[in-house]
Structures are given as structure tokens and as C-alpha cells.
Amino acid sequence: xxxxxADFAAIRLTLExxxxxxxxxxxxxxxxxWWLSRTQSWFKGPVGAIVALPLVLPPTVxxxxxxxxxxxxxxxxxxxxxxxxxxxxFSFAGLVVGSVIYSLPFVxxxxxxxxxxxxxxxxxxxxxLRASPLDCFFTVVLPLAKPGxxxxxxxxxxxxxxxxxxxxxIGGNIPEKTRVVSVQIFDHVEAMExxxxxxxxxxxxxxxxxxxxxxxxxxxxxxxx
Amino acid sequence: xxEANFFLGWDAFDLAVELRLPGSGVTALFGPSGSGKTTLLRxxxxxxxxxxxxxxxxxxxxxxxxxGLFVPPHKRPIGYVFQDANLFPHLTVAKNLAYGQKRVDxxxxxxxxxxxxxxxxxxxxxxxxxxxxxxxxxxxxxIARALLTSPRLLxxxxxxxxxxxxxxxxxxxxxxxxxxxxxxxxxYVSHAPDEVVRLADHLVLMESGRAIASGETSExxxxxxxxxxxxxxAGVLIKGRVTGHDAAYGLxxxxxxxxxxxRLAHPPRAIGEPLRIRVQARDVSLSLERPTGSSxxxxxxxxxxxxxxxDNPAHRLVRLDVAGTALLARITRYSLEQLGLCRDxxxxxxxxxxxxxx
Numbered sequence: 001x002x003x004x005x006a007d008f009a010a011i012r013l014t015l016e017x018x019x020x021x022x023x024x025x026x027x028x029x030x031x032x033x034w035w036l037s038r039t040q041s042w043f044k045g046p047v048g049a050i051v052a053l054p055l056v057l058p059p060t061v062x063x064x065x066x067x068x069x070x071x072x073x074x075x076x077x078x079x080x081x082x083x084x085x086x087x088x089x090f091s092f093a094g095l096v097v098g099s100v101i102y103s104l105p106f107v108x109x110x111x112x113x114x115x116x117x118x119x120x121x122x123x124x125x126x127x128x129l130r131a132s133p134l135d136c137f138f139t140v141v142l143p144l145a146k147p148g149x150x151x152x153x154x155x156x157x158x159x160x161x162x163x164x165x166x167x168x169x170i171g172g173n174i175p176e177k178t179r180v181v182s183v184q185i186f187d188h189v190e191a192m193e194x195x196x197x198x199x200x201x202x203x204x205x206x207x208x209x210x211x212x213x214x215x216x217x218x219x220x221x222x223x224x225x
Numbered sequence: 226x227x228e229a230n231f232f233l234g235w236d237a238f239d240l241a242v243e244l245r246l247p248g249s250g251v252t253a254l255f256g257p258s259g260s261g262k263t264t265l266l267r268x269x270x271x272x273x274x275x276x277x278x279x280x281x282x283x284x285x286x287x288x289x290x291x292x293g294l295f296v297p298p299h300k301r302p303i304g305y306v307f308q309d310a311n312l313f314p315h316l317t318v319a320k321n322l323a324y325g326q327k328r329v330d331x332x333x334x335x336x337x338x339x340x341x342x343x344x345x346x347x348x349x350x351x352x353x354x355x356x357x358x359x360x361x362x363x364x365x366x367x368i369a370r371a372l373l374t375s376p377r378l379l380x381x382x383x384x385x386x387x388x389x390x391x392x393x394x395x396x397x398x399x400x401x402x403x404x405x406x407x408x409x410x411x412x413y414v415s416h417a418p419d420e421v422v423r424l425a426d427h428l429v430l431m432e433s434g435r436a437i438a439s440g441e442t443s444e445x446x447x448x449x450x451x452x453x454x455x456x457x458x459a460g461v462l463i464k465g466r467v468t469g470h471d472a473a474y475g476l477x478x479x480x481x482x483x484x485x486x487x488r489l490a491h492p493p494r495a496i497g498e499p500l501r502i503r504v505q506a507r508d509v510s511l512s513l514e515r516p517t518g519s520s521x522x523x524x525x526x527x528x529x530x531x532x533x534x535x536d537n538p539a540h541r542l543v544r545l546d547v548a549g550t551a552l553l554a555r556i557t558r559y560s561l562e563q564l565g566l567c568r569d570x571x572x573x574x575x576x577x578x579x580x581x582x583x
Contacts, residue, residue: 121311124272127298128305129325130374136299139324143315 002199009176010184010200017092017180018160021099025107025156026149028100033111034137052105059102063169066098070170090172095180098166106155114148115141150218158211162204227252227378227410231268231278240264240276240434246427248283251404251411253421253442255453256431262414263308265431266380269412270305271298282378283410302333304371304409306381310363312355318366319351325374335375336407344406345369345399361392365399372407379403379411385420393420400424418453422446422462422503423582447551449533449544456536460505461553462582463487467498476522477581483548487523489579501582506542506553508577513564515573523576527552529566545574 003011036048054062069076070088077087088094118141126136142149164182171178173187181200188197227246233239240261246252254262268276271287274295280288287296304325312321326338342348345365355363364384371379384400385393397420404411404424415421421428421442428445430438430453438451443462446453453459465481470493477491479500487502494500516524527545535542541561545552552574566572 121307122313124298125305125307125311125313126324127272128270128303128374129370130299130328131324132299135328140313140315144313 002195004196006175006179007184007196007200010179010181011203013092013176013178014161014180014182017095017099018157020096021103021160022107022153022156024096024100025103026153029104029107029111029152029156033108034115034141036108036112037115051108054102055105059163059165060169062102063098063166066094066101066166067170070094070097089170090174090178092177095167095171095178098170099160099163102163102166103156103159106159107152110148110151110155111145114145114151117148118144147218151215154211154215154218158208161207226281226283227269227412228279228281229265229269231265231276231280233264233268233273233276238434240268242431242434242436244429244436244439246412246429246439247410249408249410250426251413251424252427252429253425254412254414254429254431255416255418255421255425257416259433260431261434262416262431263382264434266305266382266412266414269378270303270380271296271301285377302374302377304374304376304379306364306367306371306379306384308383309360309387310355310367312358312363312366312370314355316355317351318347318353318355318358321355321366322351322370322373325370329374333375334373336372338373341369341372344372344402359392360388361395364388364392364396368399368403372403372409376409379409381411381413383414383416385417386415397423418458418460419503422460423501443551447544447553449531449542449553458505459507459535459542459553459555460503461551463502463504463550463552465500465502467494467496467500469496470494479581482550485525485547485550487525487576487579489522489581491581503580503582504552504576505578505580506555508579509545509552509554510575510577511543511545511554511556511560511564511566511572512575513572516575519575521575521577523579525574525576527572527574529568529570529572531568532561532566545572547574 032051036044067089068074071077072087080086080088088097122140122144123136126140131139162182167178167180167183173179173183181204185197185200188200226248229246230243232241242265254265256262264273267273269280277290278288279290286294287301288294313324316324322338326334345368347362347365347369350358350362350366358366368384385396388396401424413424425442428440428442429436430445430451432452438445438448443464445451447461463481465479465487467477468480468486469478470476472493475490476488477494478486478488479502480486525547527547530544530546533542533544535555539557540555541558543554543556543566545554554574
């Protein structure tokens, strides 16, 4: 068997992290995207820019600030300690927090585009048919934005699977706790275990290809018939 | 009774209207595009949250900016028919119809689903998705969907504007059935005179965000002081009843106020049936003596009331009184002067063509 139990542990951890991160992102990304799509507030620009920051910042920068904030002197660290949760760095929970921030734009932007594309008209039709705004969101907006949710989930998941810098900065390299596939590959390469690295790296290539293929296939089926 | 006072300002356009409209029958909001018809309709529906003003519909207050009252659109008992139907693309026709209906309390449902579906002739479309419908079909579904909320006021925003002539003629009879069979007041936005004369009991004329006239349709159409009178389409609406049919020549006789009768080539209709007839000003010519040897079928005595200018300096619009019914004649200024027409003169109006509106 080319993969060791440590490799499998890294794969399991990666999938777990990506799943939890994607679910959290869908929950918090949806209202953010909806607000960005509907608001005419002056804050739209700044908030949109903050959400997009992880697209351009080096992952080490995000990781560095998260590490500082979540550390014993950081405001997040003091907050989590006061709640009795301990510190987040070098834990799975810390990785989740980092991944959520790192992958935020990959979920918010497709959702925002989907909401923008719906426009105000279906909402007005729903309102004249007695649907309250919340009712309308669940019965009209969500079904119409379904392609956007699929894209957002796929991108959020795949981008989390592919992260390295943020993970290394705040998660370190603790087997079965914070050592994800990308870090495991780095370890193999450092240890000159190229064969092992090939299996994992090749797997990532295939995974990414399949994900993108699924994404394009889902985009082709967005017309209603 | 519908009392609507609204103000809504934008950079380049503002709406300011104060209207008292009848609480039953069809009221047309008529005017060129950009005159504020649709905006007014949206204010009444509650879709313009920025609008200021008061709205009372048959005794119920829906908006009063002075006291901060604004009933949100989903709590107003209206039906809204959008210009392009605005069906939900992810739902079948049946589910589009059910969407509004199931959100209305069962005790308040006054229009049965089967009745609405039959009225609009959409039984065969129920399982289709909206993008598999023609424009006319989509519009009929949109009307049925609005009706199934059992609205106390039906708002229709140019429901026929996006359709070609054939489709329009296909839907108009359905709209007339709504008018005849359901006792729901309808506000109908249109910029097409033929729809207005055919459907409306009351007419509001809009221009640049103002309501410049509001009154009974036939009276308002016959006014020469309104921009309606300027155009080539100027004409009057006459309400009459069928009095007979000449089977040998295929001519239908229709009598209107005070016994005047018009005859027109038309298949027989039931005696006594009420009809609307449109007579366009350009189809009416005048002469001082009763013409003889004319092929024109309808020649009736009339009295000159007023003379107005039109969009063409060579033309004048003459308003006539035919025993209490108004008639318009568009003639040249040359003829006007040659005949020496002035107020209260007796003339003979020759009506070259008469359109039956159903």
C-alpha cells in the first residue's frame, strides 16, 4: 500500500476540515452575500473589500494576524480563554476559524452574484402574492440561487482542501490534529519521500480536476425547463 | 372608492397625484411611457417604499405617511399583473398559481381555482414550466395567479404591451370576462387607446408624473382640451344597445342615447345587448346640408360645440353634440372656414366607419 496511516489520517482530517468549513461558510456567507446584494448603504464597498481581502493577501499574512489575535495576548485568545475554551492556535477549531476567513470570498462572491442575478422582480411578485420577506427568501430566492449555492459549496470546499500557508501558521503540524494533506506533502518532500508525495499530490490534482469538472457541468444545467 | 395621494421624487422625474377613483369597474391609467402610470400602480401596491402620501381603498387605509402607516405589499389584499407576467421560473404553472392562493386564508378565498383556470383558458398548461409558454399564455397565467389571491383590488401593468396584435386579441376577451364576471375593481395601466376604450369605465390621463384628467371614459375621451384630442387616434366611445339586425344586408343596428341609431356591418347579436362603439374623429366628416346620394351609412344631425387645435396645424378638432352624446370630427382648417362653422351651428355628421368593441 503506497499510503501510510499518517497519510490517511491527513486525508480524513482535510475532508473533515473542508466539510465543517463549508457548512459554516454557507451559514454565515448567505446573509453577508444577501446584504451585499441588496444594500445601497455606504458600507457596501468597505464590507465587500474586507470579504475579498483573502483573495489577494498572502496566506501567511492572514495566518500571522490570526495567530496573534488568537494567542494568549490577542483579543480572540483572551475571549476564548474567558469562556473556558482554551486557546485556538494549534487546534482543529483554530484551523476551522482560519479556513472560514481564508475561504470566505469563495463562498460569498458566487452567492452574491447569484442573488444579484435574481434581481428585485421575483421578490416583488412574491410580495404581491402575500409572501413575507422571509417566506420569499426560502421559497423564491433559495431555489433560484441554487446554482450559486452549488458553485459556492464546491469552491469553498476545494479552496479549503488546497490551503497551506494559513494552516501552517496557525495549525502547525500536529499529526491527526492539524496535519492536513498539503502539510503532509510538504513533510514528505522535506523527508525526500518523493513516492509518497507523488501519491498525495497526484490525488490532489485528480481531486481538483474532478471538482472543477463538476462545477462546469452544474453551470450548464442552470436553465429551467 | 379609492383615494390615492402620492408623492415620489427622483432626480429627473417626480410623481405627484391626488386621485379619487371609483371602487368598482375598470379604471385605466393612460398616458405615454414615462408619464408615471406604472410608478403610481407600484405605489398603490406598496412596492415603492419611498413614496409619501395616503392611500385608502374602499374604506381601508393602507398608507398614511403623516402617521407613519405603511402596510407592506404582502399584507395588502391586491393582485398584481406584471407587464411580462413575472412568473417564477422554477415553478410549474400549477405551482405558480398555488403560490399566492395557499398564502391566503381559506375563508377569504372567493375565487375558485377551477373558475380562474377556466376563465383564462389555461387548463392544458398546468404542468408546464413558464419558459415553455408563449407570451400570451404566460400573461394569462399571470392574471390567473393574481386572481387566485382573491384580491380586493386588481392592479394590471400593461398586461398586453409585450404581445403582438394577434395575442392581444386573444387575451382581451378574457379581460372583458373578468370585468363582467368578477366584482373586483381593476386599475389598468395602458398606453394603447384601443385597450382603454374597450375595457375602461373610468379614465385617468397621466402626463409627466401628474394626473391631468380623471373621469368617466366616454366623457374624458370626448374632451378637446386634453392631449388625447391632439393625436390621429382621437375619437369617442359610445355606449349603446343592439336594436336589430338586417339579415339581408348583414347590418347590425345599435341605438344610443335619445334614439339615435348607428348601423354597421356585423354578424347578428342579441337584441338589447349592451355594446361599446368607437368612432374615431378622422372618420367623421361634416356638411351643412343633409347629404344625399352618399354611400356613407350613418349620417346624423349634430350641433357644433367647440373647435380645438390638433397636432397638425392644418387640422381642427370639432366637438359635436348628438342629442346629449359627444362626437369628435377631425377636419381641415380650410373646411372649417369654408363652412363657417361656429358654436351651436346645426350640421350633419357623416360617420365613415364605426368600430364595435364587444
